[in-house]
Amino acid sequence: MDHLSVAAIGMGLVVIGAGIGIGNIGAKALESIARQPEAISDIRSNMILMAALVEGTALIAIILAFLLG
Amino acid sequence: MLSKRLLIILLSIFALSVSAQDHNEHEAGGDTGHSGFDPAEVAFHHISNHNTYSIGPWNLPLPCILYAPEEGWSFFMSGVFEPVSEHHGSGRYAYKRYVLHKGIVMHVVDPSFPTDKVEVDDYDVKEETVDGKQKEVTYVKYKGKEYKLDAKSTMDGGVFGGGITSFYDFSITKNVAGMMLVALFLMWVFLSVARTYREREGKAPKGVQGFLEPLFVFIQDEVTKPFLGDKWEKYNPYLLTLFFFILGLNLFGQIPFLGGSNITGNLAVTMVLAIVTFFVVNLSGNKNYWEHIFWMPGVPTWVKSILTPVEVMSMFIKPMTLMLRLFANVVAGHIVLVIFIGLIFVFGKSGQSAGAAYGTSIVSMLLTMFMMSLEILVAFVQAYVFTILTASYLSAATEEAHH
Numbered sequence: 001m002d003h004l005s006v007a008a009i010g011m012g013l014v015v016i017g018a019g020i021g022i023g024n025i026g027a028k029a030l031e032s033i034a035r036q037p038e039a040i041s042d043i044r045s046n047m048i049l050m051a052a053l054v055e056g057t058a059l060i061a062i063i064l065a066f067l068l069g
Numbered sequence: 070m071l072s073k074r075l076l077i078i079l080l081s082i083f084a085l086s087v088s089a090q091d092h093n094e095h096e097a098g099g100d101t102g103h104s105g106f107d108p109a110e111v112a113f114h115h116i117s118n119h120n121t122y123s124i125g126p127w128n129l130p131l132p133c134i135l136y137a138p139e140e141g142w143s144f145f146m147s148g149v150f151e152p153v154s155e156h157h158g159s160g161r162y163a164y165k166r167y168v169l170h171k172g173i174v175m176h177v178v179d180p181s182f183p184t185d186k187v188e189v190d191d192y193d194v195k196e197e198t199v200d201g202k203q204k205e206v207t208y209v210k211y212k213g214k215e216y217k218l219d220a221k222s223t224m225d226g227g228v229f230g231g232g233i234t235s236f237y238d239f240s241i242t243k244n245v246a247g248m249m250l251v252a253l254f255l256m257w258v259f260l261s262v263a264r265t266y267r268e269r270e271g272k273a274p275k276g277v278q279g280f281l282e283p284l285f286v287f288i289q290d291e292v293t294k295p296f297l298g299d300k301w302e303k304y305n306p307y308l309l310t311l312f313f314f315i316l317g318l319n320l321f322g323q324i325p326f327l328g329g330s331n332i333t334g335n336l337a338v339t340m341v342l343a344i345v346t347f348f349v350v351n352l353s354g355n356k357n358y359w360e361h362i363f364w365m366p367g368v369p370t371w372v373k374s375i376l377t378p379v380e381v382m383s384m385f386i387k388p389m390t391l392m393l394r395l396f397a398n399v400v401a402g403h404i405v406l407v408i409f410i411g412l413i414f415v416f417g418k419s420g421q422s423a424g425a426a427y428g429t430s431i432v433s434m435l436l437t438m439f440m441m442s443l444e445i446l447v448a449f450v451q452a453y454v455f456t457i458l459t460a461s462y463l464s465a466a467t468e469e470a471h472h
Contacts, residue, residue: 045291045457052454056390059397 018058108411119172137236175218247330296460319448334399343392354466
């Protein structure tokens, strides 16, 4: 396999990981909002913060894949 | 019911077109020569920074400030190259051994090339192996001879394929011009809103004030106050500036037919924003913050020897992720938009089958409009995320000891 396909597979794996992570965050946040609708603003901002952190690791990996591929 | 049917139709058209594309590629034998349409190349051309501001068929000149160690400084407007829009904004003329290739100024290395304004014939990009690495080298043809071109110097140390070359570019490029416009616009808006507040004290908000006040209060009440506690007044101006500047740049890049500026999708711009945040966070760090990085209280010494390097690294990784997140999100949006538009040319076979091009243009327009509305959401979310993360780093840096 050449560089490009390895990088592409790596990017795919990264997206799977980030997708699972962000999906979990979204699911749990919705669950919490359903339990406690009055805490929606706190939950929403924390949800975005956590999603941003998960996304950050994924983006680093994708940029590395771009550079190495 | 109708919307469901529409969705099915859209999806089936999309599936059909994907298989058609597959077919095309098989026919062409995977050949992506210069004759065909290369979506990736077009996308990268459209997201990069240029020395001209092109709106539709017009190439507006921008000032070039160039420095070559052997020739000294040169100042001129990029209109001197007389760029042609049919050739992606490549210049018809060379001036002072500089040429304009696809909107980017490049320098002729060969000293035998004339220094005054001369007409050049053509440009050529070749794949070459330099120091064991595949590289694209650009040549300019002048009077039947090919001259090698140097790209501008970059400070990436060769990581992104750049390095120190024969000249430095300090020009006011498209991104710089766009940034200046946005900064002036924000200044004008905020000064006029500030005046409205003074004049209409105690009354309901009016006009632009009504649009800005919720955003302003949102950042102040949802980001600054919860994260920074009683120190919120000190950092509020910085966080609000960050939010509105990034939001302004993001939204400016979303305006269609306005040169497609991709300012926050430029690594240098987001790097400067991240560096400013890095300095603000670390210069306002108190004793407690530094203690938690270099000598955590209540941790065994052998664990400290592992944790300290990790903490020091994370000090630099935090602004790096800020930089990459904003960059990657904005760039991804722009690339997807260009690719969706490019679908028209892929299925129209670069103008050979007009029917397919007309058909695809409807689908592609719908997809593009959907993506653009998504991108407006992304513009807000990314500005918000940059601000909230800066606030959380600041809160970690200024927190008082409580144990």
